[in-house]
Amino acid sequence: MKRAYLDNAATTPILPEVVEAMLPYLRDAYGNPQSLHQWGDEARETIEEARGQVAALIGAQTEEIIFTASGSEANNFAIKGLAQAQQSKGKHIVISAIEHFSVLHSARTLEKWGFEVTEVPVGRHGLVDADEVAKRIREDTILVSIMHANGEVGTIEPIAEIAKATKKTGTLLHTDAVAAAGTIPVDVKELGVDALSLAANQFYGPNGVGALWLKKGTRIIPFVDGGVQEGGRRAGTENVPAIVGMGKAAELAQHDMSSRMTRLSRLRDRLIQGLSSTIDHTILTGHPTQRLPGNASFCIQFIEGEAMLMLLSSKGVAASSGSACTSRALKSSHVLAAMGIPPEIAQGSLLFSFGLENTEGEVDYVLEVLPPIVDRLRQMSPLYAKFLKQQRGGR
């Protein structure tokens, strides 16, 4: 059976070069970077090299990178750590309505700690309006956090514009760039942000490693308390092989970015055009042009998304109904809801996310197997029957 992994938003495969770079640190070079001996020295030099590679990917300085164990940890660290560090100035924070759960739920935790959180709505394409952010900044607003790109619908947010608003008031701006960094050009200076989260498993690096970039001089309260690792800001023995892998993946992403973007956009557009022309009643979700190169997300009406995923999986195709972090909970997407998509349409959400291993043949395979799946499911759908009846009645 053919197989097509089109769920790169959930996690990308690790590039062979990245695995090769990691192997020596899994096998022989096992020192703890904090140790005062040759093994420790080697490990320490290695992670500093990786730190430089990650910094270079986002136009940052090496010492501004703090390694974490995931993008989610980086987001928890940023939201909780920056809010706690600033709380003498105020206890109000602003986020968008379509943030990843690691930002959204961290903000919920802050509410339990006595902070107030305001959510900025988004337009129907999932865009955050910089003016809408500016309107919500108050005297006691200490932090704004707006994601760089949304992994579910692909929309890329106008972070540089939002930064103009936060700079006027001197409010800290964090951006969750987990879906963006390593995929599209991300430069912390051009963006004008104060903190930025990223994760290696979004750009062909390993799982288990992410980073928080923190502009030099920005105060933060540690999230993982303990030892003196990462300049005393993040405790826990450094995961040397994973950090090395993230560094190598960052280097490759920086080098190949433009060719990767061209390649992925072509696959994405082929699928978007093909799907829209072969299946009726489909809606492209997210922004039509301002979107991640590998993201093709839809709502296929009159269908229950999970059933579609199962049948696609039985044909060897891996896709998603949105965020992998919630997919098994089978909850409807807060992102689609915030974009004004009604629940009965949102339940048919379907995300194909492309990666470097994918081919045009795989796109064509999806375009071959998906229409009969949709037909089959619609024939069992009471909603579709109702729709057809209404159509006939209307004629």
Next chain:
Amino acid sequence: MKRAYLDNAATTPILPEVVEAMLPYLRDAYGNPQSLHQWGDEARETIEEARGQVAALIGAQTEEIIFTASGSEANNFAIKGLAQAQQSKGKHIVISAIEHFSVLHSARTLEKWGFEVTEVPVGRHGLVDADEVAKRIREDTILVSIMHANGEVGTIEPIAEIAKATKKTGTLLHTDAVAAAGTIPVDVKELGVDALSLAANQFYGPNGVGALWLKKGTRIIPFVDGGVQEGGRRAGTENVPAIVGMGKAAELAQHDMSSRMTRLSRLRDRLIQGLSSTIDHTILTGHPTQRLPGNASFCIQFIEGEAMLMLLSSKGVAASSGSACTSRALKSSHVLAAMGIPPEIAQGSLLFSFGLENTEGEVDYVLEVLPPIVDRLRQMSPLYAKFLKQQRGGR
């Protein structure tokens, strides 16, 4: 040059079998366990198998294991998460004076959040007295956290006795078993604890993965907020290769525990006896018998420990002055201080920690290279000169 890695307390090498078990998940089986397709299913089954292996190591049930990114994260999660979940009952917690910084500094954070923390002192061998713990439990005490074994001085604490005290009052008991689990027999039911932290890099598994065991029915507030991973209790894409590695390492540790203990104890005792008989003015730190099999920790008087480590490293020997999590901060050990060792002696602390790769030849090599290093450093030591002068004066 000969090389001897005697710093296994900082991090153990990964066993080749463990690396082999991880490789398929670094290379081809890259699915996100939350995804609803074949790749996801395979990853999910794999981490559940590893969860069972880790549970078996500590006599727990599979679903009671929550994977984390490190022992430090597991300790942060336990201390902060259990305290927050119990705070309606009281805001007092009890820890020992020799806890790892990930427990100690988490407790400091709780103090900032309005909790009160009492530290139980330890005896000169680093032992916590269960009666001393019992005395400090108050009506509003919601959590006691005492480490299972101290990685710096090797002392194994009487956790089962302490559990008798906490059971009487119905107080939750957490133990940081990072230095113990996988090294000595650890059984959560025999210990009678409610929560237990462990880390794979202490028993020949990879860095970047740990676990919190939480007795079924024990409430906890999540530490890393976000997606629904780990039963909604710990967000972040599961680090599948590392989790697989931890499972394999747990299986091997369980299987080989008694032979490993015999082997490591023999190396430890050979070094303790050899060193005590070749170098004057040395003190074995930690308990003489109730100690970790691979731990040989000393204070070598009239010497500054870091200089000793540098010179040992120049001879190819990796050792430590105590905890790797603080060694580069060059602070004197809070553990030795709590044991009543004065700072001028504590500064000469030296920890050799043995692992499976070590040999008697390596012990003999240390016994050959260390005495001249000590002689050389003592000749430059004002403290030693003063001591000699006093000795001569005393005659």
